[in-house]
Amino acid sequence: MNLFYCSDIPEMPALPLLARLDEEETRHALKVLRLQPGDAIRVTNGKGYQYTGTISGLTGKYLEFWLTEQIQVFDFNRPRIHIAVSPLKNPDRLEWLVEKATEAGVYRISFVVTQRTEKFRVNLERMQRLAVAALKQSMGGWLPLLTGPVEFNSLVNEASENEKYIAWCEGKNPLLWDALSGRHDTLILIGPEGDFTPQEAEKALCAGFTPVSLGTHRLRTETAGLVSIFAFQIISRNL
Structure with missing residues (x-):
């Protein structure tokens, strides 16, 4: 069954609930999938739950449906992964990261401006929109929070996660997957092409971040972001 996105569903709705798809989702349901009144439907609001119900009909440009069952698909008791990544000069690469990170179950993505950020x-x-499409394709339930761009100093000083790491190419740093405990909410900083400056790394360390390595190969920013997410998800058994 296909999954639809409906942002209007409240976090904890009283069921049964009459809801509607937006115009774009309605067109897909009617023109592509040929859904009809009485057909079953599955939707998510991106806040940790999926809902099943039955299509009631078309009101104006919107497909309406009754939701009758709530299914929790995001474990709120498990630790959450937040990555902060520098915007890239080539937007396609950053879009790829957002898409794949959503599929991998990232909780939050922050875009952080560093001294070497080019865009x-x-x-x-x-x-x-890309995150919503990836959420539906992967049959997920959590739409990642997207924030920023935010200045590097503000982000490191205000970070509230229990574990905080900065992926830094300089020095002999422990591997990320050896440093992760997988038991706490975690923030991982991913720098731009050219890496963080020594001054930025020092500020992060003073703010409680641990410097880590992502292996012997130097990775592109978007690759480093995805590797970091999967490392956390595997260690914390979130996949």
């Missing part, structure tokens, strides 16, 4: 703007609206 300072991020199209959050487009990133949100």
Whole structure:
């Protein structure tokens, strides 16, 4: 069964609930999938749950349906992974990361501006659309929080996660997967092409971050981000 996205469903709705798809989702349901009144439907609001129900009909441009069952698909008791990544000059690569990170179950993605960041703007609206598409494709239930761009100093000083790491190519740092406990909410900083500056690394260390390595190969920013997410998810058994 296909999964639809409906942002209007409240976090803990009283069921049964009459809801509707937006115009884009309605077109897909009617024109592509040929759904009809009485057909079963599965939707998510991206807040940890999926819902099943039955299509009731078309009201104007919107497909309406009754939701009758709530299914929790995101474990709120498990530790969460937050990555902070520098925007990239090539937006396609950053979009790829958002898509794959959503499929991998990332909790939050922050876009952080560093001294070596080459592009300072991020199209959050487009990133949100890509994340929604990836959420539906992967049959997930959590739509990652997308924030920023935020200045490096602000992010490291305000980080509240129990475990905080900075992926830094300089020095002999422990491997990320050896340092991770997998038991706590975790933030991992991923730098731009050219890495963080020594001054930024020092600020992160003073703010309680642990420097880590992602292996012997130097990875592109988007690859490093995805490797970090999967390392955390495997260690914490979130996959």
